[in-house]
Amino acid sequence: MHIVMAGQGQFFWERHGFVVAYLFLFMVGMLRGQGTYWLARVVTEQTLRRTRPTEGWKAGVHRWLSGDGVARGRSSIQRWGLVTIPLAYLTVGFQTLVLAAAGMLRIAWPVFTLVQIPGALAWAAIYSTIGFALWGATIAALAGEPLALAALVATVVVVGTTLAVRRRRRNGAAAAAAKRGAPLP
Known part of the structure:
Protein backbone atom coordinates (compact mmCIF):
# COMPACT_ATOMS: atom_id res chain seq x y z
CA MET A 1 0.00 0.00 0.00
CA GLY A 144 1.11 -8.33 -12.58
CA GLU A 145 -0.06 -11.87 -11.92
CA PRO A 146 -3.35 -13.19 -13.34
CA LEU A 147 -3.20 -16.36 -11.20
CA ALA A 148 -2.86 -14.30 -8.03
CA LEU A 149 -5.91 -12.28 -9.05
CA ALA A 150 -7.85 -15.49 -9.75
CA ALA A 151 -6.86 -16.86 -6.34
CA LEU A 152 -8.02 -13.65 -4.65
CA VAL A 153 -11.36 -13.69 -6.50
CA ALA A 154 -11.84 -17.37 -5.66
CA THR A 155 -11.12 -16.69 -1.99
CA VAL A 156 -13.63 -13.84 -1.90
CA VAL A 157 -16.27 -16.01 -3.61
CA VAL A 158 -15.70 -18.94 -1.21
CA VAL A 159 -15.83 -16.72 1.89
CA GLY A 160 -18.91 -14.86 0.62
CA THR A 161 -20.72 -18.09 -0.27
CA THR A 162 -19.86 -19.65 3.10
CA LEU A 163 -21.21 -16.63 4.97
CA ALA A 164 -24.39 -16.55 2.87
CA VAL A 165 -25.04 -20.27 3.43
CA ARG A 166 -24.49 -19.93 7.18
CA ARG A 167 -26.83 -16.96 7.38
CA ARG A 168 -29.50 -18.76 5.34
CA ARG A 169 -29.25 -21.87 7.55
CA ARG A 170 -29.39 -19.80 10.74
CA ASN A 171 -32.40 -17.81 9.47
CA GLY A 172 -34.10 -21.03 8.31
CA ALA A 173 -33.57 -22.69 11.69
CA ALA A 174 -34.87 -19.60 13.49
CA ALA A 175 -37.97 -19.47 11.25
CA ALA A 176 -38.64 -23.19 11.75
CA ALA A 177 -38.26 -22.84 15.52
CA ALA A 178 -40.60 -19.85 15.53
CA LYS A 179 -43.19 -21.83 13.56
CA ARG A 180 -43.03 -24.66 16.07
CA GLY A 181 -43.15 -22.21 18.95
CA ALA A 182 -39.83 -23.57 20.20
CA PRO A 183 -37.17 -21.33 21.74
CA LEU A 184 -34.57 -20.03 19.32
CA PRO A 185 -31.29 -22.01 19.13
Whole structure:
Protein backbone atom coordinates (compact mmCIF):
# COMPACT_ATOMS: atom_id res chain seq x y z
CA MET A 1 0.00 0.00 0.00
CA HIS A 2 1.56 3.23 -1.07
CA ILE A 3 0.91 6.45 0.74
CA VAL A 4 2.28 8.86 -1.79
CA MET A 5 2.47 12.61 -1.44
CA ALA A 6 2.05 14.70 -4.59
CA GLY A 7 5.18 14.45 -6.69
CA GLN A 8 6.79 11.87 -4.42
CA GLY A 9 7.40 8.22 -5.22
CA GLN A 10 8.13 6.92 -1.75
CA PHE A 11 6.21 5.26 1.04
CA PHE A 12 5.24 7.55 3.91
CA TRP A 13 7.69 5.85 6.28
CA GLU A 14 10.53 5.95 3.75
CA ARG A 15 10.37 9.73 3.81
CA HIS A 16 9.78 10.18 7.54
CA GLY A 17 11.29 7.11 9.16
CA PHE A 18 9.91 4.11 10.97
CA VAL A 19 9.39 5.90 14.30
CA VAL A 20 7.11 8.52 12.75
CA ALA A 21 5.12 5.84 10.90
CA TYR A 22 4.87 3.74 14.08
CA LEU A 23 3.69 6.70 16.18
CA PHE A 24 1.22 7.70 13.48
CA LEU A 25 -0.25 4.19 13.37
CA PHE A 26 -0.34 4.02 17.18
CA MET A 27 -2.41 7.21 17.23
CA VAL A 28 -4.68 5.79 14.52
CA GLY A 29 -5.19 2.65 16.63
CA MET A 30 -5.91 4.68 19.76
CA LEU A 31 -8.30 7.06 18.00
CA ARG A 32 -10.12 4.24 16.26
CA GLY A 33 -10.49 2.37 19.55
CA GLN A 34 -11.69 5.46 21.40
CA GLY A 35 -14.10 6.33 18.60
CA THR A 36 -15.60 2.84 18.56
CA TYR A 37 -15.84 2.75 22.36
CA TRP A 38 -17.54 6.15 22.63
CA LEU A 39 -19.84 5.61 19.68
CA ALA A 40 -21.04 2.31 21.12
CA ARG A 41 -21.36 3.77 24.59
CA VAL A 42 -23.41 6.80 23.52
CA VAL A 43 -25.48 4.97 20.93
CA THR A 44 -26.17 2.16 23.37
CA GLU A 45 -27.41 4.62 25.95
CA GLN A 46 -29.58 6.53 23.51
CA THR A 47 -30.72 3.82 21.15
CA LEU A 48 -31.12 0.64 23.14
CA ARG A 49 -32.54 2.15 26.27
CA ARG A 50 -34.79 4.89 24.90
CA THR A 51 -35.91 3.85 21.44
CA ARG A 52 -37.17 0.92 19.43
CA PRO A 53 -36.59 2.02 15.80
CA THR A 54 -38.07 -0.14 13.06
CA GLU A 55 -36.49 1.39 9.95
CA GLY A 56 -33.66 3.59 8.73
CA TRP A 57 -30.09 3.85 9.95
CA LYS A 58 -31.14 3.93 13.60
CA ALA A 59 -32.78 0.53 13.22
CA GLY A 60 -29.58 -0.77 11.60
CA VAL A 61 -27.43 0.49 14.45
CA HIS A 62 -29.91 -0.91 16.97
CA ARG A 63 -29.80 -4.34 15.29
CA TRP A 64 -25.98 -4.29 15.12
CA LEU A 65 -25.57 -3.33 18.77
CA SER A 66 -28.08 -5.92 19.90
CA GLY A 67 -26.84 -8.56 17.42
CA ASP A 68 -24.81 -11.72 17.75
CA GLY A 69 -21.44 -10.17 16.84
CA VAL A 70 -21.42 -7.58 19.61
CA ALA A 71 -22.92 -10.16 21.98
CA ARG A 72 -19.90 -12.41 21.28
CA GLY A 73 -17.55 -9.50 21.98
CA ARG A 74 -19.41 -8.70 25.21
CA SER A 75 -19.40 -12.33 26.39
CA SER A 76 -15.70 -12.57 25.55
CA ILE A 77 -14.93 -9.55 27.74
CA GLN A 78 -17.11 -10.96 30.51
CA ARG A 79 -15.47 -14.41 30.24
CA TRP A 80 -11.84 -13.43 29.75
CA GLY A 81 -11.81 -9.99 31.33
CA LEU A 82 -10.13 -6.83 30.20
CA VAL A 83 -7.24 -8.73 28.59
CA THR A 84 -9.66 -9.26 25.67
CA ILE A 85 -9.36 -5.60 24.69
CA PRO A 86 -5.63 -5.48 23.85
CA LEU A 87 -5.75 -9.00 22.37
CA ALA A 88 -8.58 -7.94 20.05
CA TYR A 89 -6.13 -5.59 18.31
CA LEU A 90 -4.42 -8.71 16.97
CA THR A 91 -7.56 -9.81 15.13
CA VAL A 92 -9.43 -8.61 12.07
CA GLY A 93 -13.13 -7.88 12.50
CA PHE A 94 -13.41 -9.10 16.10
CA GLN A 95 -11.53 -5.99 17.23
CA THR A 96 -14.43 -3.67 16.45
CA LEU A 97 -16.89 -5.98 18.19
CA VAL A 98 -14.82 -6.09 21.39
CA LEU A 99 -14.23 -2.32 21.43
CA ALA A 100 -17.95 -1.70 20.89
CA ALA A 101 -18.80 -4.23 23.59
CA ALA A 102 -16.50 -2.36 26.00
CA GLY A 103 -18.47 0.79 25.32
CA MET A 104 -21.76 -1.04 25.69
CA LEU A 105 -20.64 -2.48 29.04
CA ARG A 106 -19.70 1.06 30.09
CA ILE A 107 -16.22 0.08 31.20
CA ALA A 108 -14.75 3.12 32.92
CA TRP A 109 -13.00 5.31 30.34
CA PRO A 110 -9.61 5.52 32.16
CA VAL A 111 -9.54 1.73 32.58
CA PHE A 112 -10.50 1.16 28.94
CA THR A 113 -7.82 3.59 27.76
CA LEU A 114 -5.10 1.94 29.86
CA VAL A 115 -5.91 -1.58 28.66
CA GLN A 116 -6.21 -0.33 25.08
CA ILE A 117 -2.64 1.00 24.94
CA PRO A 118 -0.80 -2.38 24.65
CA GLY A 119 -3.16 -3.46 21.88
CA ALA A 120 -2.69 -0.24 19.93
CA LEU A 121 1.09 -0.53 20.35
CA ALA A 122 1.04 -4.10 19.01
CA TRP A 123 -1.29 -3.15 16.15
CA ALA A 124 1.01 -0.28 15.16
CA ALA A 125 4.03 -2.58 15.26
CA ILE A 126 2.34 -5.15 13.04
CA TYR A 127 1.11 -2.64 10.47
CA SER A 128 4.25 -0.52 10.40
CA THR A 129 6.39 -3.59 9.68
CA ILE A 130 4.84 -6.80 8.39
CA GLY A 131 1.34 -5.50 7.66
CA PHE A 132 2.14 -2.87 5.07
CA ALA A 133 4.84 -5.03 3.52
CA LEU A 134 2.30 -7.85 3.12
CA TRP A 135 -0.32 -5.51 1.63
CA GLY A 136 2.28 -4.07 -0.74
CA ALA A 137 3.41 -7.52 -1.85
CA THR A 138 -0.20 -8.64 -2.38
CA ILE A 139 -1.06 -5.58 -4.45
CA ALA A 140 2.13 -5.94 -6.49
CA ALA A 141 1.39 -9.62 -7.13
CA LEU A 142 -2.16 -8.83 -8.16
CA ALA A 143 -1.03 -6.06 -10.48
CA GLY A 144 1.11 -8.33 -12.58
CA GLU A 145 -0.06 -11.87 -11.92
CA PRO A 146 -3.35 -13.19 -13.34
CA LEU A 147 -3.20 -16.36 -11.20
CA ALA A 148 -2.86 -14.30 -8.03
CA LEU A 149 -5.91 -12.28 -9.05
CA ALA A 150 -7.85 -15.49 -9.75
CA ALA A 151 -6.86 -16.86 -6.34
CA LEU A 152 -8.02 -13.65 -4.65
CA VAL A 153 -11.36 -13.69 -6.50
CA ALA A 154 -11.84 -17.37 -5.66
CA THR A 155 -11.12 -16.69 -1.99
CA VAL A 156 -13.63 -13.84 -1.90
CA VAL A 157 -16.27 -16.01 -3.61
CA VAL A 158 -15.70 -18.94 -1.21
CA VAL A 159 -15.83 -16.72 1.89
CA GLY A 160 -18.91 -14.86 0.62
CA THR A 161 -20.72 -18.09 -0.27
CA THR A 162 -19.86 -19.65 3.10
CA LEU A 163 -21.21 -16.63 4.97
CA ALA A 164 -24.39 -16.55 2.87
CA VAL A 165 -25.04 -20.27 3.43
CA ARG A 166 -24.49 -19.93 7.18
CA ARG A 167 -26.83 -16.96 7.38
CA ARG A 168 -29.50 -18.76 5.34
CA ARG A 169 -29.25 -21.87 7.55
CA ARG A 170 -29.39 -19.80 10.74
CA ASN A 171 -32.40 -17.81 9.47
CA GLY A 172 -34.10 -21.03 8.31
CA ALA A 173 -33.57 -22.69 11.69
CA ALA A 174 -34.87 -19.60 13.49
CA ALA A 175 -37.97 -19.47 11.25
CA ALA A 176 -38.64 -23.19 11.75
CA ALA A 177 -38.26 -22.84 15.52
CA ALA A 178 -40.60 -19.85 15.53
CA LYS A 179 -43.19 -21.83 13.56
CA ARG A 180 -43.03 -24.66 16.07
CA GLY A 181 -43.15 -22.21 18.95
CA ALA A 182 -39.83 -23.57 20.20
CA PRO A 183 -37.17 -21.33 21.74
CA LEU A 184 -34.57 -20.03 19.32
CA PRO A 185 -31.29 -22.01 19.13
